[in-house]
Amino acid sequence: MTIQEAQQEIIDDFAFFDDWMDKYEHIIELGKELPQIDEKYKTDENLIKGCQSRVWLHAENKDGKIYYSADSDAIIAKGIISLLLKVFSGHTPEEILAANTDFINEIGLQEHLSPTRSNGLVSMIKQIKNYALALSNN
Amino acid sequence: MDINQIRAQFPILNQEINKRPLVYFDNGATSQKPLRVIESISNYYLHYNSNVHRGVHTLSQKATDKYEQARQKVRQFINANHSEEIIFTRGTTESINLVAFSLSQNFLQQGEEVLISEMEHHSNIVPWQMACERTGAKLKAASFDEKGILNVEELKNLVSEKTKIVALTQVSNALGTINPIKEIIDYVRSKNGNNTLILIDGAQAVPHLSVDVQALDCDFYAFSGHKMYAPTGIGVLYGKKELMSQMTPYQGGGDMIKTVTIEKTEYNELPYRFEAGTPNISGAIALSEAIDFMLETGVNEIARHEHELLTYATEKIKTVSGVKIIGEAPNKAGVLSFVVDGTHPSDIGVLLDKMGVAVRTGHHCAEPVMDKFNIPGTVRASFAVYNTRQEVDIFIAALEKAVNLLR
Ligand SMILES: Cc1ncc(COP(=O)(O)O)c(C=O)c1O
Numbered sequence: 001m002t003i004q005e006a007q008q009e010i011i012d013d014f015a016f017f018d019d020w021m022d023k024y025e026h027i028i029e030l031g032k033e034l035p036q037i038d039e040k041y042k043t044d045e046n047l048i049k050g051c052q053s054r055v056w057l058h059a060e061n062k063d064g065k066i067y068y069s070a071d072s073d074a075i076i077a078k079g080i081i082s083l084l085l086k087v088f089s090g091h092t093p094e095e096i097l098a099a100n101t102d103f104i105n106e107i108g109l110q111e112h113l114s115p116t117r118s119n120g121l122v123s124m125i126k127q128i129k130n131y132a133l134a135l136s137n138n
Numbered sequence: 139m140d141i142n143q144i145r146a147q148f149p150i151l152n153q154e155i156n157k158r159p160l161v162y163f164d165n166g167a168t169s170q171k172p173l174r175v176i177e178s179i180s181n182y183y184l185h186y187n188s189n190v191h192r193g194v195h196t197l198s199q200k201a202t203d204k205y206e207q208a209r210q211k212v213r214q215f216i217n218a219n220h221s222e223e224i225i226f227t228r229g230t231t232e233s234i235n236l237v238a239f240s241l242s243q244n245f246l247q248q249g250e251e252v253l254i255s256e257m258e259h260h261s262n263i264v265p266w267q268m269a270c271e272r273t274g275a276k277l278k279a280a281s282f283d284e285k286g287i288l289n290v291e292e293l294k295n296l297v298s299e300k301t302k303i304v305a306l307t308q309v310s311n312a313l314g315t316i317n318p319i320k321e322i323i324d325y326v327r328s329k330n331g332n333n334t335l336i337l338i339d340g341a342q343a344v345p346h347l348s349v350d351v352q353a354l355d356c357d358f359y360a361f362s363g364h365k366m367y368a369p370t371g372i373g374v375l376y377g378k379k380e381l382m383s384q385m386t387p388y389q390g391g392g393d394m395i396k397t398v399t400i401e402k403t404e405y406n407e408l409p410y411r412f413e414a415g416t417p418n419i420s421g422a423i424a425l426s427e428a429i430d431f432m433l434e435t436g437v438n439e440i441a442r443h444e445h446e447l448l449t450y451a452t453e454k455i456k457t458v459s460g461v462k463i464i465g466e467a468p469n470k471a472g473v474l475s476f477v478v479d480g481t482h483p484s485d486i487g488v489l490l491d492k493m494g495v496a497v498r499t500g501h502h503c504a505e506p507v508m509d510k511f512n513i514p515g516t517v518r519a520s521f522a523v524y525n526t527r528q529e530v531d532i533f534i535a536a537l538e539k540a541v542n543l544l545r
Contacts, residue, residue, distance in 0.1 A: 020156065020492045021543070024488075024489065024492065025543060028485075028544060052483075052484040052487075052499060052515070053482060053514070073514060074482035074484045074485050075481070075485050076484070076485050076488050076489075077484070112488075119484060
Protein backbone atom coordinates (compact mmCIF):
# COMPACT_ATOMS: atom_id res chain seq x y z
CA MET A 1 0.00 0.00 0.00
CA THR A 2 1.32 3.45 -0.82
CA ILE A 3 1.33 6.25 1.69
CA GLN A 4 -1.50 7.84 -0.26
CA GLU A 5 -3.59 4.68 -0.10
CA ALA A 6 -2.95 4.23 3.61
CA GLN A 7 -4.14 7.77 4.21
CA GLN A 8 -7.27 7.23 2.13
CA GLU A 9 -8.07 4.07 4.04
CA ILE A 10 -7.96 5.96 7.33
CA ILE A 11 -10.15 8.73 5.92
CA ASP A 12 -12.69 6.12 4.79
CA ASP A 13 -12.64 4.43 8.20
CA PHE A 14 -13.29 7.68 9.98
CA ALA A 15 -16.16 8.60 7.66
CA PHE A 16 -18.30 6.11 9.61
CA PHE A 17 -18.18 8.05 12.84
CA ASP A 18 -20.80 10.68 13.24
CA ASP A 19 -20.18 11.69 16.80
CA TRP A 20 -17.06 12.52 18.75
CA MET A 21 -17.55 9.67 21.20
CA ASP A 22 -17.34 6.98 18.53
CA LYS A 23 -14.35 8.67 16.99
CA TYR A 24 -12.47 8.94 20.24
CA GLU A 25 -13.44 5.44 21.26
CA HIS A 26 -11.79 4.28 18.05
CA ILE A 27 -8.66 6.36 18.62
CA ILE A 28 -8.38 5.05 22.17
CA GLU A 29 -8.79 1.51 20.82
CA LEU A 30 -6.01 2.14 18.29
CA GLY A 31 -3.86 3.47 21.08
CA LYS A 32 -4.38 0.33 23.11
CA GLU A 33 -3.54 -1.86 20.10
CA LEU A 34 -0.38 0.00 19.13
CA PRO A 35 2.38 -2.64 19.03
CA GLN A 36 4.60 -2.32 22.08
CA ILE A 37 7.83 -0.50 21.46
CA ASP A 38 10.85 -2.54 22.51
CA GLU A 39 11.65 -1.29 26.03
CA LYS A 40 15.28 -0.84 25.06
CA TYR A 41 14.25 1.92 22.68
CA LYS A 42 12.44 3.89 25.37
CA THR A 43 15.59 5.88 26.03
CA ASP A 44 16.04 9.54 26.78
CA GLU A 45 17.59 9.87 23.36
CA ASN A 46 14.36 8.71 21.71
CA LEU A 47 12.16 10.79 24.00
CA ILE A 48 10.24 13.76 22.66
CA LYS A 49 9.25 15.80 25.65
CA GLY A 50 6.00 17.69 25.41
CA CYS A 51 4.53 19.75 28.19
CA GLN A 52 1.46 17.52 28.38
CA SER A 53 2.67 14.05 27.45
CA ARG A 54 5.79 12.24 26.38
CA VAL A 55 6.43 10.43 23.12
CA TRP A 56 9.17 7.94 22.28
CA LEU A 57 10.12 7.31 18.66
CA HIS A 58 12.57 4.80 17.23
CA ALA A 59 13.38 4.16 13.58
CA GLU A 60 15.34 1.54 11.68
CA ASN A 61 16.25 1.02 8.08
CA LYS A 62 15.58 -2.44 6.62
CA ASP A 63 16.41 -2.93 2.95
CA GLY A 64 15.95 0.70 2.13
CA LYS A 65 12.63 1.06 3.98
CA ILE A 66 12.16 2.77 7.28
CA TYR A 67 10.27 1.12 10.12
CA TYR A 68 9.13 3.20 13.03
CA SER A 69 8.05 2.18 16.48
CA ALA A 70 6.71 4.59 19.04
CA ASP A 71 4.96 4.98 22.35
CA SER A 72 3.37 7.64 24.52
CA ASP A 73 2.18 7.84 28.09
CA ALA A 74 -1.12 9.37 26.92
CA ILE A 75 -3.57 7.07 25.14
CA ILE A 76 -5.09 9.58 22.72
CA ALA A 77 -1.62 10.62 21.60
CA LYS A 78 -0.86 6.92 21.23
CA GLY A 79 -3.93 6.43 19.02
CA ILE A 80 -2.80 9.23 16.77
CA ILE A 81 0.72 7.80 16.72
CA SER A 82 -0.80 4.54 15.58
CA LEU A 83 -2.41 6.35 12.63
CA LEU A 84 0.85 8.10 11.76
CA LEU A 85 2.82 4.86 11.86
CA LYS A 86 0.24 3.09 9.69
CA VAL A 87 0.89 5.79 7.13
CA PHE A 88 4.62 6.34 7.37
CA SER A 89 6.18 3.08 8.54
CA GLY A 90 7.56 0.67 5.93
CA HIS A 91 8.26 3.19 3.17
CA THR A 92 11.36 4.54 1.54
CA PRO A 93 12.90 7.75 2.82
CA GLU A 94 11.96 9.49 -0.42
CA GLU A 95 8.30 8.54 -0.06
CA ILE A 96 8.25 9.59 3.57
CA LEU A 97 9.88 12.94 2.84
CA ALA A 98 7.39 13.64 0.06
CA ALA A 99 4.29 12.82 2.15
CA ASN A 100 2.19 15.20 4.23
CA THR A 101 -0.18 14.78 7.19
CA ASP A 102 -3.26 16.39 5.68
CA PHE A 103 -5.33 13.27 6.39
CA ILE A 104 -5.25 14.22 10.07
CA ASN A 105 -7.17 17.40 9.20
CA GLU A 106 -9.62 15.45 7.08
CA ILE A 107 -10.53 13.18 9.96
CA GLY A 108 -10.95 16.19 12.23
CA LEU A 109 -8.01 15.64 14.56
CA GLN A 110 -5.98 18.67 13.55
CA GLU A 111 -6.28 20.18 17.02
CA HIS A 112 -3.95 17.45 18.30
CA LEU A 113 -1.27 18.46 15.82
CA SER A 114 -1.36 22.12 16.64
CA PRO A 115 2.19 23.29 17.32
CA THR A 116 0.96 25.00 20.47
CA ARG A 117 -0.57 21.89 21.98
CA SER A 118 2.74 20.61 23.20
CA ASN A 119 1.84 16.93 23.36
CA GLY A 120 4.93 15.86 21.45
CA LEU A 121 3.09 14.91 18.25
CA VAL A 122 4.27 17.80 16.11
CA SER A 123 7.84 17.18 17.15
CA MET A 124 7.27 13.52 16.47
CA ILE A 125 6.29 14.17 12.86
CA LYS A 126 9.35 16.35 12.45
CA GLN A 127 11.39 13.54 13.92
CA ILE A 128 9.82 10.99 11.53
CA LYS A 129 11.01 13.16 8.65
CA ASN A 130 14.42 13.76 10.22
CA TYR A 131 14.98 10.03 10.50
CA ALA A 132 14.00 9.61 6.87
CA LEU A 133 16.45 12.32 5.88
CA ALA A 134 19.25 10.89 8.00
CA LEU A 135 18.67 7.30 6.92
CA SER A 136 18.31 8.15 3.25
CA ASN A 137 22.02 8.86 3.13
CA ASN A 138 23.05 5.47 4.49
CA MET B 139 -25.03 36.73 46.36
CA ASP B 140 -27.29 36.16 43.36
CA ILE B 141 -25.44 33.77 41.09
CA ASN B 142 -27.58 34.52 38.04
CA GLN B 143 -26.91 38.19 38.41
CA ILE B 144 -23.17 37.45 38.71
CA ARG B 145 -23.13 35.19 35.67
CA ALA B 146 -24.96 37.80 33.63
CA GLN B 147 -21.91 40.02 34.06
CA PHE B 148 -19.68 37.47 32.29
CA PRO B 149 -20.98 37.24 28.71
CA ILE B 150 -18.22 34.82 27.68
CA LEU B 151 -19.77 32.12 29.86
CA ASN B 152 -22.84 32.08 27.69
CA GLN B 153 -21.50 29.96 24.83
CA GLU B 154 -21.24 26.39 23.64
CA ILE B 155 -18.03 24.43 23.24
CA ASN B 156 -18.32 21.33 21.09
CA LYS B 157 -22.10 21.79 21.19
CA ARG B 158 -22.23 21.73 25.00
CA PRO B 159 -22.65 24.66 27.35
CA LEU B 160 -19.24 25.87 28.45
CA VAL B 161 -18.19 24.92 31.96
CA TYR B 162 -15.13 27.03 32.70
CA PHE B 163 -13.09 25.42 35.48
CA ASP B 164 -9.68 26.79 34.50
CA ASN B 165 -9.82 29.85 36.71
CA GLY B 166 -6.49 29.07 38.35
CA ALA B 167 -4.86 29.74 34.98
CA THR B 168 -6.87 32.87 34.33
CA SER B 169 -10.34 34.02 35.31
CA GLN B 170 -12.95 35.46 32.97
CA LYS B 171 -13.60 39.20 33.04
CA PRO B 172 -16.87 40.90 33.91
CA LEU B 173 -18.39 43.29 31.40
CA ARG B 174 -17.56 46.35 33.51
CA VAL B 175 -13.85 45.46 33.35
CA ILE B 176 -13.99 44.98 29.59
CA GLU B 177 -15.87 48.26 29.23
CA SER B 178 -13.34 50.12 31.35
CA ILE B 179 -10.71 49.22 28.76
CA SER B 180 -12.75 50.29 25.77
CA ASN B 181 -13.86 53.39 27.62
CA TYR B 182 -10.23 54.34 28.16
CA TYR B 183 -9.36 53.90 24.50
CA LEU B 184 -12.56 55.52 23.29
CA HIS B 185 -12.40 58.59 25.51
CA TYR B 186 -9.13 59.40 27.23
CA ASN B 187 -6.25 57.33 25.87
CA SER B 188 -3.09 59.32 26.51
CA ASN B 189 0.31 58.84 28.04
CA VAL B 190 0.70 59.30 31.79
CA HIS B 191 2.91 61.64 33.82
CA ARG B 192 4.01 63.51 30.73
CA GLY B 193 1.54 65.80 29.09
CA VAL B 194 0.12 69.05 30.33
CA HIS B 195 -2.93 68.48 28.21
CA THR B 196 -6.33 67.44 29.49
CA LEU B 197 -6.35 63.85 28.29
CA SER B 198 -2.95 63.09 29.72
CA GLN B 199 -4.06 64.54 33.02
CA LYS B 200 -7.18 62.42 33.01
CA ALA B 201 -5.27 59.24 32.14
CA THR B 202 -2.71 60.04 34.84
CA ASP B 203 -5.45 60.65 37.42
CA LYS B 204 -7.16 57.37 36.61
CA TYR B 205 -3.87 55.48 36.64
CA GLU B 206 -2.94 56.91 40.03
CA GLN B 207 -6.46 56.29 41.36
CA ALA B 208 -5.95 52.66 40.38
CA ARG B 209 -2.81 52.61 42.49
CA GLN B 210 -4.81 53.98 45.41
CA LYS B 211 -7.46 51.33 44.87
CA VAL B 212 -4.86 48.56 45.00
CA ARG B 213 -3.35 50.10 48.11
CA GLN B 214 -6.71 50.00 49.88
CA PHE B 215 -7.47 46.52 48.59
CA ILE B 216 -4.39 44.94 50.19
CA ASN B 217 -4.21 47.55 52.96
CA ALA B 218 -0.75 48.87 52.16
CA ASN B 219 0.40 51.88 54.12
CA HIS B 220 1.42 54.13 51.21
CA SER B 221 0.42 54.23 47.58
CA GLU B 222 4.13 54.47 46.57
CA GLU B 223 4.42 50.93 47.85
CA ILE B 224 2.32 49.73 44.93
CA ILE B 225 4.32 49.05 41.75
CA PHE B 226 2.45 48.10 38.60
CA THR B 227 4.09 45.21 36.77
CA ARG B 228 3.11 42.71 34.06
CA GLY B 229 2.14 40.18 36.69
CA THR B 230 3.40 37.98 39.49
CA THR B 231 6.29 36.70 37.40
CA GLU B 232 7.62 40.15 36.68
CA SER B 233 7.06 41.25 40.27
CA ILE B 234 9.17 38.38 41.61
CA ASN B 235 11.86 38.87 38.96
CA LEU B 236 12.05 42.54 39.86
CA VAL B 237 12.70 41.76 43.52
CA ALA B 238 15.07 38.86 42.80
CA PHE B 239 17.10 40.92 40.34
CA SER B 240 17.25 44.00 42.49
CA LEU B 241 18.19 42.13 45.67
CA SER B 242 20.94 40.27 43.83
CA GLN B 243 22.55 43.62 42.95
CA ASN B 244 23.38 44.84 46.43
CA PHE B 245 21.70 42.75 49.09
CA LEU B 246 22.17 39.02 48.56
CA GLN B 247 25.75 37.77 48.80
CA GLN B 248 27.86 34.69 48.39
CA GLY B 249 27.37 32.13 51.14
CA GLU B 250 23.95 33.49 52.09
CA GLU B 251 20.69 31.66 51.52
CA VAL B 252 17.30 32.05 49.89
CA LEU B 253 14.57 29.85 51.34
CA ILE B 254 11.55 28.71 49.34
CA SER B 255 9.28 25.66 49.45
CA GLU B 256 8.92 22.69 47.14
CA MET B 257 5.35 23.70 46.28
CA GLU B 258 6.32 26.95 44.55
CA HIS B 259 5.27 27.86 41.04
CA HIS B 260 8.27 28.04 38.67
CA SER B 261 7.88 31.83 38.86
CA ASN B 262 8.92 31.68 42.49
CA ILE B 263 11.78 29.24 41.88
CA VAL B 264 13.61 30.25 38.72
CA PRO B 265 14.18 33.97 39.52
CA TRP B 266 15.78 32.91 42.83
CA GLN B 267 17.94 30.32 41.10
CA MET B 268 19.10 33.08 38.78
CA ALA B 269 19.76 35.42 41.71
CA CYS B 270 21.75 32.67 43.43
CA GLU B 271 23.77 32.07 40.28
CA ARG B 272 24.60 35.75 40.05
CA THR B 273 25.63 36.08 43.68
CA GLY B 274 26.86 32.66 44.76
CA ALA B 275 24.06 32.40 47.33
CA LYS B 276 22.35 29.08 47.97
CA LEU B 277 18.72 28.11 47.34
CA LYS B 278 17.05 25.94 49.98
CA ALA B 279 13.55 24.49 49.89
CA ALA B 280 11.24 23.15 52.59
CA SER B 281 9.23 20.07 51.65
CA PHE B 282 5.56 19.22 52.04
CA ASP B 283 3.84 15.98 53.03
CA GLU B 284 1.69 13.50 51.10
CA LYS B 285 -1.43 15.55 51.79
CA GLY B 286 0.22 18.61 50.30
CA ILE B 287 0.74 20.33 53.66
CA LEU B 288 3.90 22.42 53.99
CA ASN B 289 6.34 21.07 56.60
CA VAL B 290 6.37 24.23 58.65
CA GLU B 291 8.71 22.83 61.29
CA GLU B 292 11.24 21.88 58.63
CA LEU B 293 10.93 25.33 57.12
CA LYS B 294 11.52 26.95 60.50
CA ASN B 295 14.58 24.78 61.03
CA LEU B 296 15.96 25.93 57.70
CA VAL B 297 15.85 29.56 58.80
CA SER B 298 19.30 30.56 60.02
CA GLU B 299 21.32 33.76 60.22
CA LYS B 300 22.42 32.99 56.65
CA THR B 301 18.81 33.19 55.41
CA LYS B 302 18.49 36.56 53.70
CA ILE B 303 15.29 35.96 51.76
CA VAL B 304 12.23 33.80 52.35
CA ALA B 305 9.91 33.52 49.33
CA LEU B 306 6.71 31.53 49.74
CA THR B 307 3.41 31.07 48.07
CA GLN B 308 0.32 31.85 50.10
CA VAL B 309 -1.81 29.39 48.10
CA SER B 310 -0.40 26.58 45.95
CA ASN B 311 -1.69 26.61 42.39
CA ALA B 312 -1.09 22.88 41.96
CA LEU B 313 -2.44 21.66 45.31
CA GLY B 314 -4.73 24.40 46.54
CA THR B 315 -3.03 24.39 49.96
CA ILE B 316 -3.31 27.62 51.94
CA ASN B 317 -0.01 28.01 53.80
CA PRO B 318 0.14 29.49 57.32
CA ILE B 319 2.22 32.43 56.11
CA LYS B 320 1.39 34.65 59.08
CA GLU B 321 2.81 32.08 61.47
CA ILE B 322 5.90 31.70 59.28
CA ILE B 323 6.46 35.44 58.92
CA ASP B 324 6.13 35.90 62.69
CA TYR B 325 8.67 33.14 63.26
CA VAL B 326 11.18 34.59 60.79
CA ARG B 327 10.78 38.05 62.35
CA SER B 328 11.22 36.73 65.88
CA LYS B 329 14.37 34.94 64.83
CA ASN B 330 16.02 37.34 62.38
CA GLY B 331 14.11 40.59 62.75
CA ASN B 332 14.25 42.60 59.56
CA ASN B 333 17.51 41.03 58.40
CA THR B 334 15.56 38.44 56.44
CA LEU B 335 13.33 39.80 53.71
CA ILE B 336 10.06 37.99 53.07
CA LEU B 337 8.26 37.82 49.75
CA ILE B 338 4.81 36.28 49.41
CA ASP B 339 3.55 34.97 46.06
CA GLY B 340 -0.11 35.91 46.25
CA ALA B 341 -1.09 34.94 42.67
CA GLN B 342 -3.58 32.30 43.85
CA ALA B 343 -4.46 33.99 47.12
CA VAL B 344 -5.71 37.43 46.12
CA PRO B 345 -8.56 36.06 43.94
CA HIS B 346 -9.91 34.01 46.85
CA LEU B 347 -8.94 35.54 50.20
CA SER B 348 -8.84 39.00 51.65
CA VAL B 349 -5.24 40.10 52.06
CA ASP B 350 -3.81 42.67 54.47
CA VAL B 351 -0.09 43.21 53.85
CA GLN B 352 0.38 45.29 56.99
CA ALA B 353 -1.15 42.63 59.20
CA LEU B 354 0.99 40.01 57.47
CA ASP B 355 4.11 42.16 57.85
CA CYS B 356 5.70 40.72 54.70
CA ASP B 357 8.28 42.85 52.88
CA PHE B 358 6.98 42.09 49.40
CA TYR B 359 3.71 40.75 48.06
CA ALA B 360 3.23 39.81 44.38
CA PHE B 361 0.07 39.10 42.42
CA SER B 362 -1.47 39.10 38.93
CA GLY B 363 -4.56 40.92 37.74
CA HIS B 364 -5.68 38.26 35.28
CA LYS B 365 -6.48 35.67 37.93
CA MET B 366 -8.75 38.14 39.75
CA TYR B 367 -11.13 39.26 36.98
CA ALA B 368 -8.74 41.85 35.49
CA PRO B 369 -6.98 41.64 32.11
CA THR B 370 -3.67 39.95 31.37
CA GLY B 371 -0.52 42.05 31.36
CA ILE B 372 -1.14 43.90 34.62
CA GLY B 373 0.04 42.86 38.05
CA VAL B 374 1.27 44.27 41.29
CA LEU B 375 4.33 44.30 43.44
CA TYR B 376 3.82 45.59 46.95
CA GLY B 377 7.05 46.44 48.74
CA LYS B 378 7.75 48.27 51.99
CA LYS B 379 8.71 51.84 51.29
CA GLU B 380 11.91 51.93 53.38
CA LEU B 381 13.20 48.91 51.51
CA MET B 382 12.06 49.77 48.02
CA SER B 383 13.50 53.26 48.16
CA GLN B 384 16.96 51.75 48.69
CA MET B 385 16.70 49.06 46.06
CA THR B 386 18.38 49.19 42.66
CA PRO B 387 15.93 49.63 39.78
CA TYR B 388 15.20 46.57 37.69
CA GLN B 389 14.91 48.24 34.29
CA GLY B 390 16.12 51.57 33.04
CA GLY B 391 14.22 53.94 30.78
CA GLY B 392 11.75 56.76 30.70
CA ASP B 393 9.63 57.68 33.72
CA MET B 394 12.02 56.06 36.20
CA ILE B 395 14.57 58.87 36.16
CA LYS B 396 14.96 62.25 37.78
CA THR B 397 17.85 63.54 35.67
CA VAL B 398 19.92 61.91 33.00
CA THR B 399 23.27 62.93 31.62
CA ILE B 400 25.35 60.66 29.48
CA GLU B 401 27.60 60.04 32.49
CA LYS B 402 25.01 59.42 35.15
CA THR B 403 21.36 59.05 36.00
CA GLU B 404 19.59 60.03 39.14
CA TYR B 405 16.66 57.71 39.71
CA ASN B 406 13.15 58.89 40.29
CA GLU B 407 11.23 58.34 43.50
CA LEU B 408 8.95 55.48 44.33
CA PRO B 409 6.93 54.04 42.72
CA TYR B 410 8.18 55.43 39.40
CA ARG B 411 11.76 54.22 39.75
CA PHE B 412 10.40 50.71 39.29
CA GLU B 413 8.05 51.54 36.42
CA ALA B 414 10.36 52.18 33.50
CA GLY B 415 8.71 53.02 30.19
CA THR B 416 5.07 53.61 29.34
CA PRO B 417 3.05 51.39 31.68
CA ASN B 418 -0.04 49.32 30.99
CA ILE B 419 -2.40 52.23 31.62
CA SER B 420 -5.66 50.60 30.57
CA GLY B 421 -4.64 47.46 32.44
CA ALA B 422 -4.19 49.33 35.70
CA ILE B 423 -7.52 51.08 35.24
CA ALA B 424 -9.23 47.78 34.48
CA LEU B 425 -7.58 46.19 37.52
CA SER B 426 -9.13 48.91 39.63
CA GLU B 427 -12.52 48.07 38.10
CA ALA B 428 -11.98 44.36 38.85
CA ILE B 429 -11.21 45.25 42.47
CA ASP B 430 -14.48 47.16 42.62
CA PHE B 431 -16.25 44.12 41.24
CA MET B 432 -14.71 41.95 43.96
CA LEU B 433 -15.41 44.44 46.73
CA GLU B 434 -19.00 44.99 45.67
CA THR B 435 -19.58 41.25 45.42
CA GLY B 436 -17.81 40.83 48.74
CA VAL B 437 -14.44 39.11 49.01
CA ASN B 438 -15.72 36.97 51.88
CA GLU B 439 -18.84 36.09 49.89
CA ILE B 440 -16.64 35.02 46.96
CA ALA B 441 -14.49 32.93 49.29
CA ARG B 442 -17.54 31.32 50.89
CA HIS B 443 -19.11 30.47 47.54
CA GLU B 444 -15.90 28.99 46.12
CA HIS B 445 -15.31 27.01 49.27
CA GLU B 446 -18.78 25.54 49.06
CA LEU B 447 -18.13 24.50 45.44
CA LEU B 448 -14.78 23.00 46.37
CA THR B 449 -16.32 20.99 49.21
CA TYR B 450 -19.16 19.79 47.01
CA ALA B 451 -16.85 18.85 44.11
CA THR B 452 -14.43 17.10 46.49
CA GLU B 453 -17.26 14.94 47.88
CA LYS B 454 -18.70 14.14 44.47
CA ILE B 455 -15.42 13.30 42.78
CA LYS B 456 -14.76 10.60 45.35
CA THR B 457 -17.63 8.64 43.81
CA VAL B 458 -15.75 8.35 40.51
CA SER B 459 -13.74 5.14 40.57
CA GLY B 460 -9.96 5.41 40.60
CA VAL B 461 -9.80 9.11 41.42
CA LYS B 462 -6.99 10.25 43.70
CA ILE B 463 -7.08 13.83 44.88
CA ILE B 464 -3.66 15.51 44.86
CA GLY B 465 -3.62 18.04 47.68
CA GLU B 466 -5.76 17.18 50.68
CA ALA B 467 -4.75 19.89 53.09
CA PRO B 468 -7.58 20.89 55.44
CA ASN B 469 -7.13 24.51 54.35
CA LYS B 470 -7.56 24.88 50.61
CA ALA B 471 -8.66 27.58 48.20
CA GLY B 472 -10.39 27.10 44.91
CA VAL B 473 -8.40 24.19 43.47
CA LEU B 474 -9.28 20.51 42.98
CA SER B 475 -6.28 18.68 41.54
CA PHE B 476 -6.51 14.95 40.84
CA VAL B 477 -5.33 11.94 38.88
CA VAL B 478 -7.32 8.88 37.81
CA ASP B 479 -5.78 5.41 38.03
CA GLY B 480 -4.74 4.03 34.67
CA THR B 481 -5.32 7.27 32.78
CA HIS B 482 -3.13 10.16 31.71
CA PRO B 483 -4.25 13.67 32.76
CA SER B 484 -4.05 15.01 29.22
CA ASP B 485 -6.44 12.29 27.97
CA ILE B 486 -8.97 13.31 30.61
CA GLY B 487 -8.50 16.96 29.61
CA VAL B 488 -9.09 16.27 25.91
CA LEU B 489 -12.27 14.27 26.57
CA LEU B 490 -13.65 16.80 29.08
CA ASP B 491 -13.15 19.51 26.48
CA LYS B 492 -15.23 17.46 24.03
CA MET B 493 -18.00 17.72 26.61
CA GLY B 494 -17.61 21.46 27.06
CA VAL B 495 -15.64 21.34 30.32
CA ALA B 496 -12.45 23.42 30.42
CA VAL B 497 -9.86 22.21 32.93
CA ARG B 498 -6.11 22.48 33.11
CA THR B 499 -3.92 19.41 32.74
CA GLY B 500 -0.18 19.02 33.11
CA HIS B 501 2.38 19.98 35.68
CA HIS B 502 0.92 23.47 36.33
CA CYS B 503 4.40 25.03 36.21
CA ALA B 504 5.18 23.23 39.46
CA GLU B 505 7.30 20.29 38.34
CA PRO B 506 8.84 19.71 41.79
CA VAL B 507 5.31 19.08 43.09
CA MET B 508 4.66 16.46 40.40
CA ASP B 509 8.04 14.81 41.04
CA LYS B 510 7.16 14.53 44.68
CA PHE B 511 4.00 12.56 43.90
CA ASN B 512 5.80 10.77 41.08
CA ILE B 513 3.13 11.70 38.54
CA PRO B 514 3.46 13.41 35.15
CA GLY B 515 0.79 15.92 36.01
CA THR B 516 -2.74 16.28 37.30
CA VAL B 517 -6.12 17.37 36.09
CA ARG B 518 -7.05 20.59 37.84
CA ALA B 519 -10.50 22.05 38.23
CA SER B 520 -10.39 25.51 39.76
CA PHE B 521 -13.33 27.67 40.70
CA ALA B 522 -14.38 31.29 40.52
CA VAL B 523 -17.31 33.31 41.78
CA TYR B 524 -19.47 32.58 38.72
CA ASN B 525 -19.26 28.77 38.91
CA THR B 526 -22.23 26.74 40.13
CA ARG B 527 -23.08 23.40 41.72
CA GLN B 528 -24.85 22.47 38.55
CA GLU B 529 -21.58 22.93 36.67
CA VAL B 530 -19.89 20.66 39.17
CA ASP B 531 -22.55 18.04 38.39
CA ILE B 532 -21.89 18.40 34.64
CA PHE B 533 -18.15 18.12 35.27
CA ILE B 534 -18.51 14.96 37.37
CA ALA B 535 -20.80 13.30 34.82
CA ALA B 536 -18.36 14.20 32.03
CA LEU B 537 -15.45 12.86 34.08
CA GLU B 538 -17.27 9.56 34.60
CA LYS B 539 -17.85 9.29 30.87
CA ALA B 540 -14.22 10.12 30.08
CA VAL B 541 -12.92 7.55 32.54
CA ASN B 542 -15.21 4.89 31.06
CA LEU B 543 -13.96 5.66 27.57
CA LEU B 544 -10.34 5.45 28.65
CA ARG B 545 -10.59 2.21 30.59
C1 LIG C 1 1.18 30.47 42.57
C2 LIG C 1 1.52 31.19 41.29
N1 LIG C 1 2.59 31.98 41.24
C3 LIG C 1 2.91 32.66 40.13
C4 LIG C 1 2.18 32.56 38.97
C5 LIG C 1 2.60 33.31 37.76
O1 LIG C 1 1.68 34.29 37.45
P1 LIG C 1 1.77 35.10 36.07
O2 LIG C 1 1.92 34.06 35.00
O3 LIG C 1 0.49 35.83 36.00
O4 LIG C 1 2.96 35.98 36.15
C6 LIG C 1 1.05 31.74 38.97
C7 LIG C 1 0.25 31.60 37.73
O5 LIG C 1 -0.08 30.53 37.29
C8 LIG C 1 0.72 31.04 40.15
O6 LIG C 1 -0.35 30.23 40.19
